Amino acid sequence: MNLFQDALAWLTDPERSSGPNPLVDRIGEHLWYTVLALVVSALIAIPLGYLIGHTGRGRQLAVLGSGAARALPSLGLLTIFTLLVGVGNAQVAAIAVFVILGVPSILAGAYAGVEAVDRTVVDAARAMGMTETQILFRVEAPLGLPLLLGGLRSAALQIIATAVLAAYVGLGGLGIYIQRGISLRTYDEMLGGAILIVLLALAVDAVFAIGEWVARRAIGSGPTRSRPHPDRTEPLTTDQQSTLEEIR
Amino acid sequence: MNWVGANRDLIVELTLTHARLSLLPILIGFVVAVPLGAFAWRFRWARGLTLTVVGLLYTIPSLALFVLLPPIIGISFLSELNVTIALSIYAVALMTRSATEALESVDPDVRGAASAMGYSGWGRFWAVDLPLAGPVLLAGLRVVSVSTVSLVTVGVLVGSRNLGYLFLNGLQRGIVAEIATGIVMTVLIAVVFDLLLATAGRLVMPWTRGAGAGAGRTRRAARRVALTEGPT
Numbered sequence: 001m002n003l004f005q006d007a008l009a010w011l012t013d014p015e016r017s018s019g020p021n022p023l024v025d026r027i028g029e030h031l032w033y034t035v036l037a038l039v040v041s042a043l044i045a046i047p048l049g050y051l052i053g054h055t056g057r058g059r060q061l062a063v064l065g066s067g068a069a070r071a072l073p074s075l076g077l078l079t080i081f082t083l084l085v086g087v088g089n090a091q092v093a094a095i096a097v098f099v100i101l102g103v104p105s106i107l108a109g110a111y112a113g114v115e116a117v118d119r120t121v122v123d124a125a126r127a128m129g130m131t132e133t134q135i136l137f138r139v140e141a142p143l144g145l146p147l148l149l150g151g152l153r154s155a156a157l158q159i160i161a162t163a164v165l166a167a168y169v170g171l172g173g174l175g176i177y178i179q180r181g182i183s184l185r186t187y188d189e190m191l192g193g194a195i196l197i198v199l200l201a202l203a204v205d206a207v208f209a210i211g212e213w214v215a216r217r218a219i220g221s222g223p224t225r226s227r228p229h230p231d232r233t234e235p236l237t238t239d240q241q242s243t244l245e246e247i248r
Numbered sequence: 249m250n251w252v253g254a255n256r257d258l259i260v261e262l263t264l265t266h267a268r269l270s271l272l273p274i275l276i277g278f279v280v281a282v283p284l285g286a287f288a289w290r291f292r293w294a295r296g297l298t299l300t301v302v303g304l305l306y307t308i309p310s311l312a313l314f315v316l317l318p319p320i321i322g323i324s325f326l327s328e329l330n331v332t333i334a335l336s337i338y339a340v341a342l343m344t345r346s347a348t349e350a351l352e353s354v355d356p357d358v359r360g361a362a363s364a365m366g367y368s369g370w371g372r373f374w375a376v377d378l379p380l381a382g383p384v385l386l387a388g389l390r391v392v393s394v395s396t397v398s399l400v401t402v403g404v405l406v407g408s409r410n411l412g413y414l415f416l417n418g419l420q421r422g423i424v425a426e427i428a429t430g431i432v433m434t435v436l437i438a439v440v441f442d443l444l445l446a447t448a449g450r451l452v453m454p455w456t457r458g459a460g461a462g463a464g465r466t467r468r469a470a471r472r473v474a475l476t477e478g479p480t
Contacts, residue, residue, distance in 0.1 A: 161310060
């Protein structure tokens with residue numbers, strides 16, 4: 001456990017704010033990459049996810065996309081993109097990789113959120129005379145918000161984790177301490193950096209968790225991720241019936 | 249493509265090592281997480297705690313975990329065990345959540361019917377709950393498998409020898425083909441594992457081919473697990 005004491009000493013050393021690698025700058029960089037990539041991913045993925053969820057078309061795209069993104073090794077993408085655009089443009093390469101890895105989670109969240117809305121609710125809205133656009137923005141989008149936030153949450157965590165690797169293509173971020181620590185065998189720096197990264201990830205996760213909780217409360221008993229109406233058997237909707245026919 | 253031809257032995261060696269390194273965490277994930285998930289599903293009080301703990305574990309970025317783990321469990325930073333244990337933790341964390349969802353996807357009416365036919369708790373678990381949760385369990389295991397294969401590559405940064413070596417080496421030497429080969433082989437392993445799991449699933453659960461009455465519910469749960477559980 002001595003190593004951890006060293007790491008804490010390293011973290012609290014005044015050198016961390018005045019030295020060549022100030023913590024605040026690195027945390028700022030890390031967060032900046034994360035926010036930028038998250039916004040770009042959301043702009044691409046939310047409209048697409050809503051479209052898929054509302055029309056029920058292109059569902060395979062959502063499933064395949066999230067599967068493929070999981071198989072792609074982030075370090076491999078980061079290194080190959082950096083080589084392709086040149087080390088001088090590593091930032092562009094890194095953001096592109098973060099977006100590629102962030103899109104599928106958000107797409108899945110947006111799509112699953114819309115799909116999880118009870119079809120009878122949607123039919124009721126339609127019967128009341130709502131247009132398809134109104135149904136999407138006034139019924140499906142608000143009710144699906146918790147799942148969308150869940151998607152944004154995993155995308156944010158994925159980006160934070162990948163941004164740790166960005167130090168290896170010459171970008172800053174918090175990964176720089178791990179990278180330096182491993183190559184220079186300065187264990188206090190390496191552990192201190194790792195602790196900071198974990199704290200940052202947990203903090204971002206907590207922010208999204210609170211967001212999800214607030215959204216759930218706001219919509220009352222909306223679609224929840226893990227509790228599909230324990231004591232009610234749901235009749236098959238036409239949508240599900242057509243899925244059944246597909247697989248037969 | 250010259251690079252591939254000249255380095256065929258290295259590629260084969262790294263691919264085999266990579267596949268071997270991926271196997272144990274996936275296996276451990278399944279064996280540990282199913283009882284854990286069943287426990288969380290069965291006892292309400294344990295549920296929140298278990299799911300919160302695995303959720304937090306899963307939040308830790310992989311490279312940070314590779315660095316934090318050795319001093320905690322007292323092994324060398326360069327030990328192969330380090331990567332195996334870290335990836336097993338992720339696999340368990342991911343699979344526990346899927347296992348809980350899988351058991352919850354079982355139609356309560358079917359369970360009620362089984363109880364009425366005289367199944368007791370333990371017998372019903374093996375004969376009714378677990379088989380019916382099978383498709384969703386499989387969906388979760390496939391997610392675990394794919395993300396483990398891809399996460400192994402990060403291990404190269406703490407000295408584990410796997411396909412990730414091609415990324416670092418390719419970057420240093422400026423060989424795009426080398427990195428591309430690493431990516432292609434990683435994806436290939438993931439695809440092969442996935443096909444094996446899907447085939448095994450069909451063999452073990454022949455009933456999933458024809459859709460029964462509860463299929464809509466299970467299918468939706470399986471799709472939700474396949475879509476929304478993701479790696480970090």
